Amino acid sequence: MNYQYSAEFAREMDEKDALSHFRDRFLFPKVNGKDAIYLCGNSLGLQPKSAKDYxxxxxxxxxxxxxxxxxxxxxxxxxxxxxxxxxxxxxxxxxxxxxxxxxxxxxxxxxxxxxxxxxxxxxxxxxxxxxxxxxxxxxxxxxxxxxxxxxxxxxxxxxxxxxxxxxxxxxxxxxxxxxxxxxxxxxxxxxxxxxxxxxxxxxxxxxxxxxxxxxxxxxxxxxxxxxxxxxxxxxxxxxxxxxxxxxxxxxxxxxxxxxxxxxxxxxxxxxxxxxxxxxxxxxxxxxxxxxxxxxxxxxxxxxxxxxxxxxxxxxxxxxEAGFANLRRKSEQLTAYLTYLIEEISGNSGVLEIITPKNPAERGCQLSLLIHRGGKAVFDEWYKYGVVGDWRNPNVIRLAPTPLYNSFLDVFRFAQILEQSLKKFA
Missing domain, CATH: 3.40.640.10 (Type I PLP-dependent aspartate aminotransferase-like (Major domain))
Known part of the structure; x- marks a missing residue:
């Protein structure tokens, strides 16, 4: 697939996504009063809205x-x-x-x-x-x-x-x-x-x-x-x-x-x-x-x-969603996140993806090695609503989870990434 760094492309992918409606079945935490770009399902998944009824x-x-x-x-x-x-x-x-x-x-x-x-x-x-x-x-x-x-x-x-x-x-x-x-x-x-x-x-x-x-x-x-x-x-x-x-x-x-x-x-x-x-x-x-x-x-x-x-x-x-369907979306979301990180960070030397590129050797988590800026990079992302996961000594884990994350989530993260690289490059 030919991925693009554009909001139009992300919205088009979301419109084609047969699983996109499941996002509305979950509750999103807020950062600074706005729904978070929640990429932390590898640590704690979001709450289903139905949990209270159960x-x-x-x-x-x-x-x-x-x-x-x-x-x-x-x-x-x-x-x-x-x-x-x-x-x-x-x-x-x-x-x-x-x-x-x-x-x-x-x-x-x-x-x-x-x-x-x-x-x-x-x-x-x-x-x-x-x-x-x-x-x-x-x-x-x-x-x-x-x-x-x-x-x-x-x-x-x-x-x-x-x-x-x-x-x-x-x-x-x-x-x-x-x-x-x-x-x-x-x-x-x-x-x-x-x-x-x-x-x-x-x-x-x-x-x-x-x-x-x-x-x-x-x-x-x-x-x-x-x-x-x-x-x-x-x-x-x-x-x-x-x-x-x-x-x-x-x-x-x-x-x-x-x-x-x-x-x-x-x-x-x-x-x-x-x-x-x-x-x-x-x-x-x-x-x-x-x-x-x-x-x-x-x-x-x-x-x-x-x-x-x-x-x-x-x-x-x-x-209801079907795991095979979730896996197909997961591979696309993770590939899109990979593309955007590599497209934006380029030769800056700040980030390195250490998770295998082969989809068969990874789930939806990407681990990013931070070569400059350390935890300050992670903290910068959080200011703008990105909830990820910091692991010492210098890795940020991001997980675009197919049940509730969208391609637009990934695009919005990429914009924040681009902005932060200007500060830490």
Whole structure:
């Protein structure tokens, strides 16, 4: 497509966009009294306008039925998690019994490592990308220590080659093969939060299995953003949050994927809870844990009904829009943003896009390395309404999110970018 730096082109693209009306289903924050140019869905998605209605419905159920709401009414709370399964299965490429919404991401990753990180004297190493999100680093460090191992020896951190910002797939696969029989688990991001790189999860999983290791992924920045086929890729496990691209509210419920080959593995180590127990036997209140089929068998506690209500408000929009349609728009929006940044910044030396150019290797996030001006550049953009995300030491992340961002949003950002470059060039 021949992109143009003009308001007319942006408006024409928006008029052709079959998804443009979904923008009106979200609430935009304001900066200096005007709607923000919100390019921060990679950190916190916008609130669906319908969220209040979904919450109000559950408050009414609680008010009118009290404890009977668990088993009565069209949305009985006992079965609340079933509603999210169709959308989650579509978003991550799974069967419905392989996914469940529960807990928070860090809790879930710890729970999953109880099952999938069982180090032995010979096989104990973990591969992760260098510079993983801090929570992942802390989880891996403490899991390794819990087993009496030294993180410096057990955790293998993969760094890009000198002079490069992202990892090459061949280097990841080579390291997996190199570690071989000593490797217990690959546990990487699906989409690297700092650079925006989407890893080749299918290839990584295949080679991890070749050497006898498990493969799991943190999909915090991938779920609802990048195409995923976890079942077909044969991924062992994954987890994600719902408050970024899934627009379900700050700190809201996480989700997990566990491949169906583990569905009938009651012998697999896990930390159990009442809500993971066979629901047909649950209220017999007896000893002896019998896990539910599939991912449901990893649940611990009763559902957060209010949180799930907001989650469902967003998931219903996803199903209405269709993820394939969202992905097509995402590729166009991100390509347009790329074009404008490169067109305007030119040889100024202020900005460098470090996210891969290949659409298959990125979602909608672009990470911009700031070579001059530092955080002052980011602060300048905010003055004019751009809400992005600053990450130390010198990266700005921008995410044109297809559900609620427009081509005109991207054009308006470009105007602000051009203005700021005159100040920092």
């Amino acid at each position: 919450i109000a419905k559950e408050l009414t159920n609680w008010a009118e039925m009290g404890v009977d709401g668990h088993f009565h009414g069209e949305d009985a709370w006992f079965f609340a998690k079933q509603k999210s399964k169709p959308a989650l299965a579509e978003i991550v490429g799974a069967h419905e019994h392989e996914v469940v919404a529960m807990n928070n991401l860090s809790v879930n990753l710890h729970l999953l490592m109880v099952s999938f990180y069982q180090p032995t004297k010979e096989r104990y190493k973990i591969i992760v990308e260098a510079g993983a999100f801090p929570s992942d680093q802390y989880m891996l460090e403490t899991q390794v220590k819990f087993h009496g191992l030294d993180p410096e020896e057990a955790i293998i951190e993969l760094k890009p080659r000198d002079g490069e910002h992202t990892l090459r797939t061949e280097d990841i696969l080579a390291e997996i093969r190199k570690q071989g029989d000593s490797l217990a688990m690959v546990n990487m991001a699906g989409l690297q939060y700092y650079t925006g790189q989407v890893f080749d999860m299918k290839a990584i999983t295949t080679v991890a299995h070749e050497v006898g290791a498990y493969a799991g992924f943190d999909l915090a920045h991938a779920a609802g953003n990048a195409p995923l086929s976890l079942h077909d890729w044969d991924v062992d496990f994954a987890t994600w949050c719902s408050y970024k691209y899934l627009n379900s509210g700050p700190g809201n419920v996480s989700g997990v994927f566990i491949h169906e080959r583990f569905a009938e593995r009651p012998d697999l180590n896990r930390f159990a809870g009442w809500w993971g127990h066979d629901q047909d036997l649950r209220f017999k209140m007896e000893k002896g844990f019998i896990p539910m089929h599939g991912a449901d068998g990893w649940q611990l506690s009763n559902s957060d009904i209010i949180g799930l209500a907001v989650h469902q408000a967003s998931l219903d929009i996803f199903q």
